[in-house]
């Protein structure tokens with residue numbers, strides 16, 4: 001058993017937000033999914049206040065050893081998630097982490113306050129890779145804004161608060177330190193790296209959302225560097241992710257300073273990948 | 283939501299499986315790749331699998347392919363042999379087309395929702411374009427295995443049928459209308475029973491579109507349902523024709539996929555009335571009425 005911010009976990013491998021839909025997977029694979037659930041905690045995809053349909057197609061581009069996605073955070077919105085999805089997710093045999101994103105500190109507070117009231121939710125993760133409506137800059141890429149948002153949200157919840165740092169910033173260690181000052185209980189990284197692909201033979205972007213985020217083995221070395229940098233800057237527990245495909249990759253992140261490891265894109269290649277990685281992690 | 287009840291599905295084992303390629307047959311412009319899959323439940327017609335070669339996956343142009351690729355399960359025998367019909371259009375399909383017997387194949391499936399059987403007493407008109415004939419092969423096998431008449435022949439010993447409580451009417455009949463670019467691709471017609479063929483260049487069968495054949499068949503009076511798979515322009519034309527004549531149609535869609543089991547939200551297609559459906563879990567077979575148009 002591992003203690004992560006007071007939550008007991010059977011092993012150190014969880015999922016990356018937005019890379020596993022446990023409700024859809026249960027329909028596809030049946031009860032085997034629950035019996036052999038691969039992650040020691042389940043992280044929801046990002047939930048926003050209002051429902052979002054997501055970006056127009058195409059949403060995927062296969063990159064060298066990786067994937068660029070512009071999914072656009074489709075979700076049912078806060079009330080749809082709490083009413084329809086959370087009761088189903090609560091049937092999973094592991095603790096639940098709900099990932100939320102707002103476009104202002106006020107929205108983040110509203111989302112977190114609603115999660116605070118639900119006993120099914122063990123911890124809350126903030127996706128701060130969202131543009132500030134005024135400046136256009138990602139909230140999470142600016143240490144001052146990040147500290148302010150974290151502090152505001154901290155006042156709304158006693159549950160463990162995880163800040164999912166953006167890698168699209170000049171100084172990820174400074175951002176982690178800002179999250180710590182703001183009162184975060186943990187940080188997770190890395191989210192996808194901003195990336196783009198052109199439609200073959202044209203000057204138009206391929207993705208419906210124009211740009212997207214790069215994930216998979218292509219970003220593994222970046223993840224390792226950023227986790228090591230953050231470990232040097234904060235004492236908080238770290239959830240490391242980015243391109244993990246094997247137990248050896250997971251061990252590297254743990255050695256660089258992560259406490260837990262998340263598997264994302266590799267689950268697309270094999271839904272049971274995380275179970276395989278967890279079984280041989282030590 | 284209507285999609286979630288529409289087509290049926292067989293649950294997949296929760297893990298990708300390493301299979302062995304047993305044969306790789308050239309069929310004109312296509313390859314029919316066979317693998318032995320004893321441990322998986324029989325697929326329903328229209329279901330698909332995510333597949334990848336066990337070796338040499340990732341060594342192509344731009345270091346692709348990386349993700350597995352989606353393929354209709356085109357045929358399934360009682361002994362667990364299953365077949366995929368593959369057209370080489372890029373690095374993933376090129377690698378799969380080059381596999382030899384004995385080589386390894388990663389397979390996840392059966393995935394997605396399949397076709398539903400025609401209500402008793404209705405003809406099924408299969409409409410396929412190019413590589414889109416793949417899911418119609420197994421669908422026709424299921425219809426014939428269930429005892430439908432196709433002129434002379436009936437298929438025996440096929441390992442596929444519709445769900446237990448969904449047996450098509452005994453007097454049901456089935457006709458396959460297939461469209462191809464030209465002679466080389468039209469070899470694919472040999473994979474279906476008694477097909478009627480159209481080619482763009484007139485080298486085989488009717489010169490023109492497969493939808494010309496469809497209009498002709500819908501001209502007679504006997505009630506029919508349509509089951510179609512093919513390129514988007516063909517599917518849109520089938521959809522529009524069936525909508526105009528008020529004929530129930532199911533379309534097998536394609537979309538770029540990363541996972542095939544609902545995890546990535548990458549395979550979105552606009553649904554009628556707003557929002558998106560996920561082709562991998564809400565489809566790939568959808569009721570045509572659920573779409574505004576196919577694009």
Ligand SMILES: Cc1cc2nc3c(=O)[nH]c(=O)nc-3n(C[C@H](O)[C@H](O)[C@H](O)COP(=O)(O)OP(=O)(O)OC[C@H]3O[C@@H](n4cnc5c(N)ncnc54)[C@H](O)[C@@H]3O)c2cc1C
Nearest residue numbers: 061062351352353354368369372373374375416536537566
């Ligand atoms: C449910 C389903 C069933 C299918 N059944 C069959 C079948 O039975 N037989 C069959 O042959 N095919 C089938 N397909 C299509 C098959 O999955 C594709 O042809 C295959 O994925 C192509 O892979 P590739 O690497 O060969 O080509 P790619 O290079 O991936 O090219 C395919 C298309 O993807 C786009 N593309 C090009 N580069 C990229 C990139 N880097 N990232 C993303 N997109 C790119 C282009 O539009 C290109 O034309 C099916 C698809 C689905 C969704």
Ligand SMILES: Cc1cc2nc3c(=O)[nH]c(=O)nc-3n(C[C@H](O)[C@H](O)[C@H](O)COP(=O)(O)O)c2cc1C
Nearest residue numbers: 016017018046069127190191215216242243264265
């Ligand atoms: C298709 C896709 C969707 C994602 N959606 C989210 C999301 O909704 N919220 C979030 O915080 N991160 C999201 N991510 C980022 C992942 O959680 C993870 O940080 C990233 O993919 C790196 O890990 P990986 O290389 O193992 O995939 C998404 C990634 C992918 C590939």
Ligand code: FES
Nearest residue numbers: 542546547549562
């Ligand atoms: S392919 Fe991933 S959700 Fe459909």
